[in-house]
Amino acid sequence: MINIRLLKAFPKSAQYIRLNVLFQWLGLLMNVILSASIAYLIASAIEQRPISWIVFVIMILSLCVRMICNDRAVQMSFASSSLVKEQMRERLFSKLSKIGPSYLKTFSTAQIVQLSSEGVDQLETYFGNYIPQFFFALLAPLTLFLITLWFDWKAALILFMCVPLIPVSIVFVQKIAKKLLSKYWGQYTQLGDRFLENLQGLSTLKIYQADERKQEEMKEEAEQFRKITMRVLIMQLNSISIMDLVAYGGAAAGIISMLTSFQNGTITLFGALFIVLMSAEFFIPMRTLGSYFHIAMNGMAASDTMFQLLDLEEKEHPIQELAPFSSLKIENLSFAYEEKPILKNLSLSIKKGEKIAFVGESGSGKSTIAHLMMGILQPNTGSICWNESEICEIEPSIYSPHISYLGHTSSLFLGTVGINLKMGKADASEQEMWIALKQAGIADLFQEKEGLQTPVKEGGSNFSGGQRQRLALARLLLKNSGVMILDESTSNVDVESEDQIIQTVKDLDDKTIIMISHRLKNSMDADRIYVLKEGAIQEVGDHETLLKNKGEYARLWNAQQNLERYNGGTQDEAK
Numbered sequence: 264m265i266n267i268r269l270l271k272a273f274p275k276s277a278q279y280i281r282l283n284v285l286f287q288w289l290g291l292l293m294n295v296i297l298s299a300s301i302a303y304l305i306a307s308a309i310e311q312r313p314i315s316w317i318v319f320v321i322m323i324l325s326l327c328v329r330m331i332c333n334d335r336a337v338q339m340s341f342a343s344s345s346l347v348k349e350q351m352r353e354r355l356f357s358k359l360s361k362i363g364p365s366y367l368k369t370f371s372t373a374q375i376v377q378l379s380s381e382g383v384d385q386l387e388t389y390f391g392n393y394i395p396q397f398f399f400a401l402l403a404p405l406t407l408f409l410i411t412l413w414f415d416w417k418a419a420l421i422l423f424m425c426v427p428l429i430p431v432s433i434v435f436v437q438k439i440a441k442k443l444l445s446k447y448w449g450q451y452t453q454l455g456d457r458f459l460e461n462l463q464g465l466s467t468l469k470i471y472q473a474d475e476r477k478q479e480e481m482k483e484e485a486e487q488f489r490k491i492t493m494r495v496l497i498m499q500l501n502s503i504s505i506m507d508l509v510a511y512g513g514a515a516a517g518i519i520s521m522l523t524s525f526q527n528g529t530i531t532l533f534g535a536l537f538i539v540l541m542s543a544e545f546f547i548p549m550r551t552l553g554s555y556f557h558i559a560m561n562g563m564a565a566s567d568t569m570f571q572l573l574d575l576e577e578k579e580h581p582i583q584e585l586a587p588f589s590s591l592k593i594e595n596l597s598f599a600y601e602e603k604p605i606l607k608n609l610s611l612s613i614k615k616g617e618k619i620a621f622v623g624e625s626g627s628g629k630s631t632i633a634h635l636m637m638g639i640l641q642p643n644t645g646s647i648c649w650n651e652s653e654i655c656e657i658e659p660s661i662y663s664p665h666i667s668y669l670g671h672t673s674s675l676f677l678g679t680v681g682i683n684l685k686m687g688k689a690d691a692s693e694q695e696m697w698i699a700l701k702q703a704g705i706a707d708l709f710q711e712k713e714g715l716q717t718p719v720k721e722g723g724s725n726f727s728g729g730q731r732q733r734l735a736l737a738r739l740l741l742k743n744s745g746v747m748i749l750d751e752s753t754s755n756v757d758v759e760s761e762d763q764i765i766q767t768v769k770d771l772d773d774k775t776i777i778m779i780s781h782r783l784k785n786s787m788d789a790d791r792i793y794v795l796k797e798g799a800i801q802e803v804g805d806h807e808t809l810l811k812n813k814g815e816y817a818r819l820w821n822a823q824q825n826l827e828r829y830n831g832g833t834q835d836e837a838k
């Protein structure tokens with residue numbers, strides 16, 4: 264019923280939980296005084312005894328104190344839940360920033376979004392209500408037992424003994440609930456995944472007229488989710504009915520026992536009335552705990568996944584300083600995605616200032632090499648060394664300024680051209696930004712607009728694919744790292760932008776360039792071309808040597824040449 268790890272994870276919340284329980288307990292004492300005063304008033308009226316005005320003063324005072332206690336308990340509840348939510352979000356974000364995109368091996372992006380938003384919110388009930396109520400529900404019946412014992416020990420004992428029947432029924436329901444809730448949470452995240460994927464690919468779905476089919480699929484999944492939500496609600500309602508039955512049954516049993524004592528004359532009218540008024544109080548805290556329980560279970564189920572994320576292995580990065588770049592060495596490197604081997608026993612070395620290209624058929628492992636060099640993925644065996652240091656040993660914030668990556672699509676962010684450029688170099692001057700834009704061949708476009716203040720919409724959606732890539736290239740140039748990886752960075756752009764990007768990169772004499780491109784023409788000037796086939800290096804050499812070898816490279820080159828000739832021919836015919 265209590266997740267010890269979750270409690271221990273937030274030790275600072277303990278003080279708020281303690282105070283919450285204390286205020287609730289004081290409120291209960293005020294209720295006892297109020298009920299005793301009411302019982303006294305009724306008994307005095309029936310027995311026609313004079314009523315002292317002091318009773319009214321006591322009633323008003325206890326009412327006021329109870330209100331204050333309730334208010335303070337709510338404040339404590341808010342303080343502990345907001346502290347936990349803030350700390351949990353901080354931990355999740357700092358974990359994500361430490362492990363980087365490698366979280367994708369275990370979690371989907373939608374899962375992370377749901378965990379850090381709604382998942383964390385579900386901890387609110389757990390810490391703000393459930394945990395304080397758990398302790399209060401233990402304390403309250405014990406306190407009432409000791410008080411009512413004084414009036415009628417038999418009724419007190421019956422009431423006290425019936426209280427544990429509520430947690431017994433909760434434990435019984437929990438056995439069914441746990442399975443159902445983890446299934447519910449699984450379907451919820453799956454639905455979120457599907458929704459995000461379809462939303463991101465909406466234009467593609469429209470192009471292939473697959474949007475209606477996807478809509479049907481989502482409708483089907485939403486229906487499944489509705490059914491499981493209903494099952495969860497039915498389970499919750501049933502368990503509430505069981506708890507009510509136990510609570511009312513227990514209170515009735517206590518009252519019946521007290522009435523027997525009253526008939527026998529072993530209890531006064533005041534005592535009898537007081538027990539009637541107090542009998543429900545025995546069960547209310549446990550009953551309230553039961554109603555929080557199901558929402559808290561959601562929080563506990565979400566926390567299991569959060570701990571799974573927080574427990575993901577974090578590598579130690581003992582290297583905190585880097586000497587200037589001299590070489591990037593890969594030795595006997597092998598890599599597999601899950602069980603599927605992708606790269607097999609690769610060895611190569613790249614020296615400062617070299618222009619290197621990786622070519623090969625689709626799926627041969629080129630991008631995987633780039634991700635390994637970036638430190639986003641880690642080799643299963645073998646090593647990648649920056650100078651003499653293994654990349655996985657270098658603190659990422661020390662390593663990342665030295666290497667940059669331009670993929671086939673680049674992320675631009677809502678703001679202005681200047682704001683996006685400053686991500687490459689935070690203190691870049693206006694002059695530096697204009698130089699980078701000129702080098703990337705896109706300065707004219709922004710000069711005609713609002714210069715560095717030209718607005719950039721979310722994802723750079725107000726620019727063409729080629730313009731976005733050139734702006735991203737300018738940002739990369741500003742970062743000015745020694746090694747630059749261009750991974751199919753021209754595959755989504757127009758010919759003019761492609762030529763511009765390739766030319767800009769060729770002009771970067773002092774940089775080490777690693778180029779991955781399916782168009783062999785773009786990498787024919789490289790100092791060395793590595794030809795990959797099924798994750799292994801098939802050939803290596805410059806363009807001329809590889810053509811003379813008449814191997815895999817020559818085959819790919821000839822195939823592309825033929826294709827381009829054929830395309831040229833058909834275009835001429837069309838004219």
Ligand SMILES: Nc1ncnc2c1ncn2[C@@H]1O[C@H](COP(=O)(O)OP(=O)(O)OP(=O)(O)O)[C@@H](O)[C@H]1O
Nearest residue numbers: 600605623624625626627628629630631632751781
């Ligand atoms: N996240 C992933 N999980 C599982 N397998 C993956 C993942 N990413 C890539 N792969 C697999 O790894 C292999 C190599 O992929 P990679 O992207 O490195 O190839 P590539 O040579 O860059 O291909 P392309 O030229 O088409 O971009 C492919 O068979 C691909 O299916």
